[in-house]
Amino acid sequence: MKSIVFGRWGEVLRDCRTEEQAGEEREESGLPSPKSFPDNVAAIMSGKGLLQFAREFNFIPMIREYVAQIQSHYCCGKCITGIKGSKMILMTLDRMMAGQGQTSDLEVLERMADILNDAAKCSVCQSAGELLKDCLTHFRQDFLAAIASGISPGAVRYLGNISAPCMNTCPCHINIPGYVEMLQELRYEESLAIIREEMPLPGVTGRICPAPCEKACSVANMGDVAIPIKTLKRVAADYEMIHHLNPPLARVTLSGPPVAVIGAGPAGISAAFYLNRLGHPVTIFEALPQSGGMVEVGIPPYRQPREVLDREMGIICDLGVTLKTGLKLGRELTIPELFDRGFKAVFLGVGSHKSIPLGIPGEDEGIKGVFLGGIDFLRDINLGSEVEIGDNVVIVGGGNTAIDCARTCRRLGAGQVSIVYRRTESEMPADPEEVDDAREEGIQLHFLTQPLGVLSEDGKMVGLKCMRMELGEPDWSGRRRPVPVEGSEFDLEADTLIPAIGQTSNLDFISPGDGIDITRRGTIKVDPTTMMTTLAGVFAAGDAVSGPLTVVHALAGGKRAAKMINKYLECGECILTDQDWMSDLIASIEKDLGVLVTARTPSREGGTVAHTKRDVQERITNFLEVDSGFTQRSSFLEAGRCLRCFHLVLAAVEDTGSRSTVGR
C-alpha cells in the first residue's frame, strides 16, 4: 500500500508532511491510501487533484511539465485564455527554475492560475490552473526557494496520458472527446482516424458495442442523457463506407518476425491489425470458412450487417494480413508445427464456442426439435445451412444469445416464440434495448421460470416441463439466487427448444504436456499484464481468456497482446509501452480513489436525437438492419453536446524498472 504524504483530491485534503500531521490526518481525511499503485510513482497530478508519495518531492518541475504537455499536445487552441495563459505560466516557471525569478512572479502565477481555472473553455486548461493554485498554496516555500536559487528538474521521469471518464471506461481507451469533436466539425475522416488508432472495427462496434463509455459520460452523471458515443462512431465509419473512400492507412514494410494468429474473431483481428502496424507479417488461421468470429456467426445481420464486417476485414487484409480459413488448430495445425514453420510467436484468440447444456432430461436424446445450443443454432443459420424449426419455439436463457435466437426464430417464421428465464427482468444480462425490441416483435418472456425436462411424443418435442421460481438470498455474483416454488410445476407447449444459457471455450487443442495452463473456469491462463500464456512465445486474449464478454473487450485484449508480442520479439521481454503503463495506472487510480474527473459546466440542453428503426411488421419478415443510426445533422447536434471533459494525468516516476515484466 502506498502512503500519501500530501494530497488534494477533489474537495478532500490530506497533509501528512510532518509526523504530527500524519497521525491526525491519516484517520480523518477520507482520502484512503491507494492499494494497487506501482512502488515507483513519486507523485500524480490530474484533473481531480495532486498526490505526493515520495517524502521529498518538489512539485514545481511537475507543474511545469503538466502545463508544457498541455501546451504542446492537448490545448484545443480555441480560447485565448488557454493558449496565452499556459504560455505565460510556462515562461514564468522556466525563469524561476533557472534562478531568475522574482517575488512578484508569485502574484503573476496566482492571477494566471485563477484566470485559467475560471475562464478557460474546457477542463484541460482549467485543471492546470487549479493544480498551479494547489502548488502555490501548499508548497509556497518551494517557490520562494526557487526564486532565491533556482532548482534542477530532478531525477524523475514524467509520463502523461490524456484521460476522460468515457475514455477510461472504453476498454480500448479510444480518444472519445477527440473523435466526437471532429464530428462536430464535420471532419469525418479525421474522426475515424482517431478511432482507428485504438480500435480497428469502428463500423461493427458503432452498432453493437454495449457502450460502457456512455454510462460513465459526465453528461449522464449530471442527469442528462449521455452523449451517444457508440452511434457517433458508426456515423464516422459509415461516412467512409457510403462514400467508398479509401481509409488513410498506409501499408508498412513487414520486416519483423512473423506471427501466427489463431482465430479470426475480434481478438485475433485486433492482434493481427496492430502487429501489422508494427511491421510484423501476420497469418490468421481460422477454423470456420469465414472470418469475424461471433460477430459473423453469432450476432445476427439485422443488428450487424455482414457488409460492414466484410469491409473492415477487407481493409485489414489489404494492409498485408494473410487470412487462411478452414484450418483448425488441433486438426490441421499444432502449436509446435507453427514454430517449426518459422512463426516466432503465436496468438490464441479462439473465443468460446461450446454451448453449456441445460442438464435436463430429454435434452440430449435426439428428440426432434431440440437444438444443441443457441450459438450452434445461430452459427448454422449465419453460415447459410438449412435449419428447420417448428411453429412454437421456446428459448432458455437471459443473455444476448437468447434474445438473438428468439428474434431470429421470429424472422424464420415461427408463430410463437417464448423466452424462459429463471430470474427476473432486472437480473437479465441482455441489453435492455434488445429486450424491448424483442417484445415489440411479439416475443413472450417468462421470468422466474426454470425448465425441468423435455416432453416428447413419438420422438418429437411437444413441450417443456417447467417450474416457478422466487428470488432468495444473493449468490456469489451478488444477484439474488432463484429458488424453486414447491408444487408450481407446469407444462409449456412447444415444438422446438433452443438452450442458450452460456458457452465455454473448446480448448481440445491443448494437451496436458503442452505447457499451456488452463484455469479452473476452463479459460486459457495468461499473465494479465503481458497476455502471455504459461508457454513462452504463446499469447492469448478475448473470450478464451476472459470467458464470454464483449467485442470491445476482445479488441482491447488483442491490441494489448500485439504490443506485448512486438516487445517480446524486439527485445526478449514483455515491456509495457509508456502509454499502456499509464492506462493501467489510471485504472488503478479509479479503482482505489474513484472517478478521476467530473465536468464542471453543464451540457447544452437538447437531449438525444432519436434513432429511426425499421417498422416492426416489416422487420420480422427479413434480416435487414433494424436501426438506421443517425443522420449527419443529428450527429452534428449530438456531438455538440459533448463537454470535452478530458484532462491530463501526469505521473512522476522514479525509475522504469517495474515496467518490464516477463522475459523470454
Ligand SMILES: Cc1cc2nc3c(=O)[nH]c(=O)nc-3n(C[C@H](O)[C@H](O)[C@H](O)COP(=O)(O)OP(=O)(O)OC[C@H]3O[C@@H](n4cnc5c(N)ncnc54)[C@H](O)[C@@H]3O)c2cc1C
Ligand atoms: C449471439 C451472440 C451475440 C452477441 N452480441 C454481442 C453484442 O451485441 N455486443 C458485443 O459487444 N458482444 C456480443 N457478443 C459477444 C462477442 O461476440 C464476443 O465477446 C466476441 O466475439 C469475442 O471475440 P473473440 O475474438 O475472443 O472470439 P470469437 O468472436 O468467438 O472468435 C474466435 C474465432 O476463433 C475461431 N477458432 C476457435 N477455435 C479455433 C481453432 N482451434 N483453430 C482455428 N480457429 C479457431 C472461431 O471459429 C472464431 O472465428 C455476442 C456473442 C454471441 C454469441
Ligand code: SF4
Ligand atoms: S461529455 Fe464528452 S468528454 Fe465528457 S465523458 Fe461525455 S463523451 Fe466523454
Ligand code: SF4
Ligand atoms: S468501442 Fe464501445 S466502449 Fe469504446 S468508445 Fe466505442 S462504444 Fe464506447
